[in-house]
Amino acid sequence: MLASLYIPADSWLHRMDARVKMLLVTCGLALVFSTGNVWVMITIVITEQAVLLSAGVSGSRVRGVWQVIWVTVALVFVLWVLCYPSEGPALLSWWRLHISWAGLARGAVVAVRLAAVAFLLFAWLFTTSETNLILSLQWLGLPYTWCLTLAMGLRYVPTMGELFRMTEEAQQARGLDLSRLGPLARARAYAPITVAMLISALRTATNLAHALDARALGATTHRTSLQRLQIRPADVLWAAGALTVTAVLLVLRFGLGWGAAPIRLRG
Amino acid sequence: MVEVRGAHYRYPGVPALNGIDVDLNEGEFCALVGQNGSGKTTLAKHLNGLLKPDAGSVTVFGHDTRRASVGELAREVGYVFQNPDHQIFSANVRNELAFGPRNLGLSNGDVRARTDEALCAFGLEAYADLPPATLGFGLRRLVSVAAVYAMRPRLFVLDEPTAELDWRSAHDLLDRFRALHEQGHTVLLISHDMELVAEYAQRVLLMRDGRIVADAPPATFFSQRELLADAHLTPPQVMRLAQRLGDTGIPTETLTVDAFVATYLALLKQRRHNAG
Amino acid sequence: MLAIEICDLAYRYPAWRHDGQAPYALHDINLSVEAGEFVALMGHTGAGKSTLCMAINGLVPQATGGAIHGSVRVLGQDVRRVPVAQLARQVGFVFQDPESQLFSSTVVQEIAFGPENLGLPAAEIKTRVDWALELMDLVGLRDRGPTQLSGGEKQRVALAAALAMQPEVLVLDEPTSGLDPRGTAEVFAALERIRAEREMTVILATQEAEQVAQFAQRVVVLSEGAIVLDAPPAQAFAQTNLLEQAGVAPPQVSLVAAALNAQLGLELSFYQIDAAERALRALLADPRG
Numbered sequence: 001m002l003a004s005l006y007i008p009a010d011s012w013l014h015r016m017d018a019r020v021k022m023l024l025v026t027c028g029l030a031l032v033f034s035t036g037n038v039w040v041m042i043t044i045v046i047t048e049q050a051v052l053l054s055a056g057v058s059g060s061r062v063r064g065v066w067q068v069i070w071v072t073v074a075l076v077f078v079l080w081v082l083c084y085p086s087e088g089p090a091l092l093s094w095w096r097l098h099i100s101w102a103g104l105a106r107g108a109v110v111a112v113r114l115a116a117v118a119f120l121l122f123a124w125l126f127t128t129s130e131t132n133l134i135l136s137l138q139w140l141g142l143p144y145t146w147c148l149t150l151a152m153g154l155r156y157v158p159t160m161g162e163l164f165r166m167t168e169e170a171q172q173a174r175g176l177d178l179s180r181l182g183p184l185a186r187a188r189a190y191a192p193i194t195v196a197m198l199i200s201a202l203r204t205a206t207n208l209a210h211a212l213d214a215r216a217l218g219a220t221t222h223r224t225s226l227q228r229l230q231i232r233p234a235d236v237l238w239a240a241g242a243l244t245v246t247a248v249l250l251v252l253r254f255g256l257g258w259g260a261a262p263i264r265l266r267g
Numbered sequence: 268m269v270e271v272r273g274a275h276y277r278y279p280g281v282p283a284l285n286g287i288d289v290d291l292n293e294g295e296f297c298a299l300v301g302q303n304g305s306g307k308t309t310l311a312k313h314l315n316g317l318l319k320p321d322a323g324s325v326t327v328f329g330h331d332t333r334r335a336s337v338g339e340l341a342r343e344v345g346y347v348f349q350n351p352d353h354q355i356f357s358a359n360v361r362n363e364l365a366f367g368p369r370n371l372g373l374s375n376g377d378v379r380a381r382t383d384e385a386l387c388a389f390g391l392e393a394y395a396d397l398p399p400a401t402l403g404f405g406l407r408r409l410v411s412v413a414a415v416y417a418m419r420p421r422l423f424v425l426d427e428p429t430a431e432l433d434w435r436s437a438h439d440l441l442d443r444f445r446a447l448h449e450q451g452h453t454v455l456l457i458s459h460d461m462e463l464v465a466e467y468a469q470r471v472l473l474m475r476d477g478r479i480v481a482d483a484p485p486a487t488f489f490s491q492r493e494l495l496a497d498a499h500l501t502p503p504q505v506m507r508l509a510q511r512l513g514d515t516g517i518p519t520e521t522l523t524v525d526a527f528v529a530t531y532l533a534l535l536k537q538r539r540h541n542a543g
Numbered sequence: 544m545l546a547i548e549i550c551d552l553a554y555r556y557p558a559w560r561h562d563g564q565a566p567y568a569l570h571d572i573n574l575s576v577e578a579g580e581f582v583a584l585m586g587h588t589g590a591g592k593s594t595l596c597m598a599i600n601g602l603v604p605q606a607t608g609g610a611i612h613g614s615v616r617v618l619g620q621d622v623r624r625v626p627v628a629q630l631a632r633q634v635g636f637v638f639q640d641p642e643s644q645l646f647s648s649t650v651v652q653e654i655a656f657g658p659e660n661l662g663l664p665a666a667e668i669k670t671r672v673d674w675a676l677e678l679m680d681l682v683g684l685r686d687r688g689p690t691q692l693s694g695g696e697k698q699r700v701a702l703a704a705a706l707a708m709q710p711e712v713l714v715l716d717e718p719t720s721g722l723d724p725r726g727t728a729e730v731f732a733a734l735e736r737i738r739a740e741r742e743m744t745v746i747l748a749t750q751e752a753e754q755v756a757q758f759a760q761r762v763v764v765l766s767e768g769a770i771v772l773d774a775p776p777a778q779a780f781a782q783t784n785l786l787e788q789a790g791v792a793p794p795q796v797s798l799v800a801a802a803l804n805a806q807l808g809l810e811l812s813f814y815q816i817d818a819a820e821r822a823l824r825a826l827l828a829d830p831r832g
Contacts, residue, residue, distance in 0.1 A: 006648050008688065060279070130648035152646050158690070159642065163353075169317050170354035173346040175370030175418060177338025192366065195356035199400050203352065207643035210602050214638075216631035216708060220662035226655040226669060303694060303723045401559050405588035431639070431720045433587040433750060434792030459723050462795070499725035504753055504816060505795040511820045515827050524795050528802040531823065535807075539830040 005125045005154050009056030013127045017235040018136035021124055024238065027246040028120045032113055034250060037259040038105040041112045048119040057126050069118050077111035105262035130155060135229050144223060152208075160201060167197045268293050269314060269422065273323030276309055283309040284320070285477035293421070296445070296454045298468035298485075300461075302499060305474040307457050308349075311424050314455070315344040328421060342371060345420030349427040351411035352400075360402075360410055361386070361395045367418040385417040389443065405436050412440065422453045429460060441467050462503040465489060465522040473498060486520035544619060546712055546744040547576035547599060551613035554594060554603060565609070568594045569768045572613070576744055578711070583755040583776075584748040586765035587790025592748040593639070595765065596716040599746060600634040601627040618711060632661060635705030639717040641697035645689040650681060650700050653689065657708040668707075675703035678740060679733050695726025699733050706737065712744045713737070719751060727751065734758065752794045756780065756814050764789050780814040 008014075013021070032044060052062055086103020093099075128136075133154075134147040171193050172178065181189055252258040258265060269291035276284040283306050291297060299307050312318040313325045316332040316339075325332045328343045348354060357363035364385045368378040386392050389409045394402060399410045412428065423444065429437035441456075441463060448454050458464055464471060464485060471488040473481035481494055489495065489502040490510075501507065509521035509530075516534050521527045552572035558565045569591045576582055586592050597603040601622040604611040615622045618633050638644045647653035654675050658668040676682050679699045689697060698718050705713060715734075719727040731754050737743065738758070749755060755762060755776065762779035764772035766789035772779055780786070780797040796819040800811040809826075813819040 006688070008649075008686065129652075131652050151648075155646055155648065166348070166350075167353045169312070170348045172337045173315055173317065173341055173344075173348070174354065174367040174414065175338050175341040176366075177336055177341075177370070179336050180338060192356045196352070196354055199355065200350075200352045204640075204643045207638060207640055208646065210597070210606055211636075211638060211644035211646070213602060213606055213627040214600055214631050214634075214636040215657040215704065216628045216660040218626070219628040219631065219660050222662050223659050224662050224665060224668065225659055226652070226665055226672065228665070302725055398559075403589040431588070431717070433590075433790045435787070435790035436588055461724075499723075499728070501724065503795060505799065508796060508799070508816055508819055508823075511816070512823060515824065524798045524802065527799055528806070531799075531803070532806060535827065535830055538827055542830050 005157060006129050007057055007061065007126050008129070009127075011054065011056040011127065013051065013055035013123070015232075015234075016127075016238060017229055017231050018128050018132035019139055019229060020231070020235045020239045020242075021128060022136055022140075024242050025120050025124050027242045029117065030246055031249055032116045032120070034253050035259040036106070036109055036262060037265060038108045038112070038262055039265060040259045041109050041116060044116050045112055045119065048116065048123060052119065052123055052126065055123070055127050057123075061126070065118065065122050066115075069115055073111045073115050076114060077107045080107035080110050102262050109262060125154065131225075131227050132229065135225065135227065139229065148217075156204075159204075160197075163200055164193070164197055167193045167200070171196070268328060270326040271310075271313070271323070272325075274310075274313060274320040274325055275322040276313070276318060276320055278309075283477055284313075286323070287477075287479060289472065289479055289482070291422070291453060291455065293453055294448070294451055295470055296448045296468055297456070297470045297472060298464040299455060299457045299472045299474065300459070300464060300498075300500065301474035305498075306477040307474050308426060309477075310474065311346070311426060311455065311457060314340075314422070314424055315346045316340040317346070338370065341367075341418065341420070343420055344422045344424060345415040345418055346424045347412050347415050347426060347428055349430060351404075351407040354411055354414065355399045355407060358398055359396045360391055360399050363399050363410055364391075364414050364417045367414055371418060381417045381419070385413040388416060389413040405432060408432060408436075409440070416447075420452075422455065423447070424455045424457075426457045427459065428456070429458065429463060437463060461489070461500060465503045465506065473500075485522055489522070490520055544578070545575050545616075546578040546580070546618060547574065547746070548616045549574040549598070549613070550615075552598065552615055553612040554598065554609060556594075556607060556609045567768050569598070571769050574763065574770065574773070576746070578744055579742045580761060581738070581745045581747070581759050582761045582763055583759035584746060584763050584765065585750065585752075585755065585789075585791045586748075590765040590790070591768045592765055593716050596636070596714050596746065596748050598622065599712070599714050600636050601625065601630045602636075628660070631657070631710075632708060633711050635708055635710035635713045637698065637701045637705055637713075637715040637718050639720055641694060641701060641721070644701050645697055645704075648688055649686050650676070650689070650692075650703075651685045653700055654704045654707045657704055661708065671707045671709065675707045678706065678736055679703040680736075693726060694722040695729035698722065698726065698730050702730070702733055702737075710743070712746070714746045716748045717750070718747075719749065727754075731758070750792070752780070752792055752797075753815075756794050756797075764791055766790065776814055777812055781812055 035041060049062060081099060081103055085098055086100040088100040088102040091099050091101060130151040134151050137147040138144060176189060178186055178189060253260060271287050271289045274284050274287040287310060301307050309318060313320060313332060314327055316335055316337045319333045327340060330340060332340065355363060357366065361382055364382045365378050368381045386395055389412065391409060391413055394406060399407055428440060444454050445467060456468060468485055471483060471485050472479055475498055481488060481491065489506050495502065505524050505527045506521055509517045509527055510519045513519040517530055521530060549572050553567055553570040555567045556565045584592050584595065594603055598615050599617055604623060605627050611623060617630065620630060622630060645653055647656060651672055654672045655668050658671050676685055679702055681699055681703060684696060719730050759776055762774060762776050763770055771789055772782060772785060780793040783793055783798055783801040786793050794814055796816055797814045800813055803809060804811055811822055813822050
């Protein structure tokens with residue numbers, strides 16, 4: 001699993017002010033949810049891959065994200081195509097099933113949209129340190145304890161992943177042979193693993209609460225910060241650029257209807 | 268009998284085993300030592316099939332671990348993990364101990380018998396109906412060991428079983444394993460505690476950077492000062508004392524307090540005899 | 544003023560079942576610690592060392608609940624009343640498990656967390672962080688993430704994080720019990736540097752007898768929730784029978800001294816290896832003496 005969500009590096013994306021990054025993510029989400037066109041969506045995802053790779057995120061990390069999401073993406077695609085009637089000339093028509101190119105494209109849009117959203121969020125989390133994340137959320141007005149909770153939750157995701165793996169190994173070493181079981185039996189067999197893991201997680205959480213107390217969390221109402229967010233000229237350009245591009249694209253989409261239809265780009 | 272031939276293993280991006288050749292003989296009490304990151308746990312996990320070598324082979328009691336499943340190997344190899352909380356999940360100690368034998372497919376009668384035996388062997392009868400997660404750390408450690416014991420493996424792999432235990436609990440635990448060893452079980456002990464290694468092990472394997480760099484009985488092992496210093500290991504205090512007093516006639520390979528006292532008294536008696 | 548004053552302390556954790564009652568984790572605890580003392584706390588697993596440590600910074604009973612009797616005053620403050628976060632200004636704490644006490648994304652941020660909570664100005668925080676990094680020999684690791692550190696490094700970060708609040712009392716609950724020998728050596732070397740740098744009252748719960756012999760001015764042994772021994776190392780380690788009953792191992796040389804005393808009717812009192820060597824050589828040179 002991912003060793004740690006934040007990947008320390010010194011790339012253009014890492015240097016960007018965390019608040020501007022939030023703005024970019026918001027713009028990205030606006031674009032992702034406004035388009036219904038499969039080519040646009042695929043282009044967005046490809047762009048995101050390029051952004052991640054240029055920001056110092058290794059290929060194996062990117063593959064790691066795909067490993068986590070591909071099953072859901074594929075499942076959504078299949079279910080969408082099967083469950084929603086497609087318009088246009090049919091490719092395949094059988095009983096209630098009516099599949100056309102447009103239908104396939106629409107399914108692809110919904111499915112790939114998931115990947116697009118995932119990569120937006122990962123691009124943000126991979127390149128923003130916990131501190132900057134907290135500071136930017138605080139700037140938005142979120143109380144510090146909420147920000148800390150969120151950031152720590154993220155920090156412990158890989159630890160929990162590691163814990164799951166270790167618990168799985170410990171139970172396998174007691175003869176729990178997962179490889180010999182069918183999918184349903186396997187799901188049931190995970191019960192001891194999940195319970196052991198939950199107990200460990202609760203223990204860790206208690207210890208963590210003690211540690212936070214012991215470091216004076218809550219001692220004062222106005223906590224200060226060693227680091228500070230600083231807007232650079234480059235960040236202003238990024239923000240301005242992102243807002244402009246997004247505005248233009250949204251006008252094209254809602255004003256002229258470009259990128260609305262699943263296959264045809266215009267109208 | 269465990270045979271490891273030319274085993275190599277990499278975690279993503281990190282080499283962990285760089286060519287291991289070693290045999291463990293049936294009935295040995297062997298210690299595996301080395302710094303964290305030297306490959307001890309990686310090698311240990313190859314013994315019950317949790318990890319399979321990228322190159323080379325590991326054969327345990329005639330099974331090639333690349334072909335056997337972890338479940339099959341669990342019949343012969345009992346792996347006690349460092350953190351007992353990674354395996355404890357049951358509502359009571361009895362069920363916890365029964366988990367292993369049930370996985371092996373034993374009949375209810377057999378499972379019951381094994382559970383009772385394990386409870387008895389580790390002094391856990393009083394706790395049989397309590398949830399193991401609510402017990403203190405020392406007891407949870409005993410529960411996790413008893414749970415592995417209930418599967419009656421031929422080889423016990425103990426991954427730092429005495430970490431965080433006090434001296435007496437640690438000795439109690441290893442005394443039980445010494446008793447099992449005397450009954451014919453093979454024991455591989457991974458530990459950072461050199462005093463325990465000196466006292467219980469018949470053979471010491473030192474790992475460094477994924478290789479075995481020493482393989483000797485404790486007396487010989489702890490005499491190799493440069494090797495130990497390199498590995499950031501220190502011999503037990505009493506052995507260091509014996510080494511310092513080597514010039515007086517104390518054998519420098521004294522491993523335990525009792526041995527030291529015995530030889531010192533003998534030496535003193537001899538001196539008194541010579542003096543008077 | 545006494546740094547720590549504990550009178551007739553008894554404590555039990557909340558029971559698991561609402562009809563049941565947990566046994567006393569601590570009882571009849573009377574302990575007075577002067578400012579600047581280094582006290583080692585030893586005892587078998589489950590004797591109450593962690594509970595006693597947490598009673599010094601108020602986690603017991605404020606975070607753990609349960610029932611407490613008697614009084615615990617640290618630097619004049621009643622730990623039952625003063626919030627833990629306030630007590631943390633003066634009592635630094637290092638826990639046993641490095642994994643669940645380091646939660647920031649970098650070492651620097653981890654060390655800064657405490658001072659930030661105290662509302663100190665950024666410049667002051669920076670000074671303290673740099674000082675702590677230097678003292679704990681972590682300067683090269685300042686931008687590393689906690690998951691990339693070795694056990695010894697993690698515990699040094701935890702120490703640095705506690706030190707950055709500049710406490711007067713430092714409590715360490717078995718900081719080396721999960722570490723390899725190198726990590727253990729690193730942590731004790733770090734403690735030595737702290738002692739040289741600052742007058743601090745230190746309470747160290749540990750099983751490492753050899754290190755206790757080297758550092759502690761006082762050894763307190765807990766057994767089944769009560770104090771069974773409270774003496775300087777020389778006296779404490781001589782009582783090998785009591786220690787054995789309490790599940791505590793003194794340094795091996797103390798066991799040698801006790802065995803020789805029993806056999807020969809002597810009164811050897813060494814508990815460290817240098818003194819042991821001298822005494823044993825002297826005895827061999829003059830066997831009749």
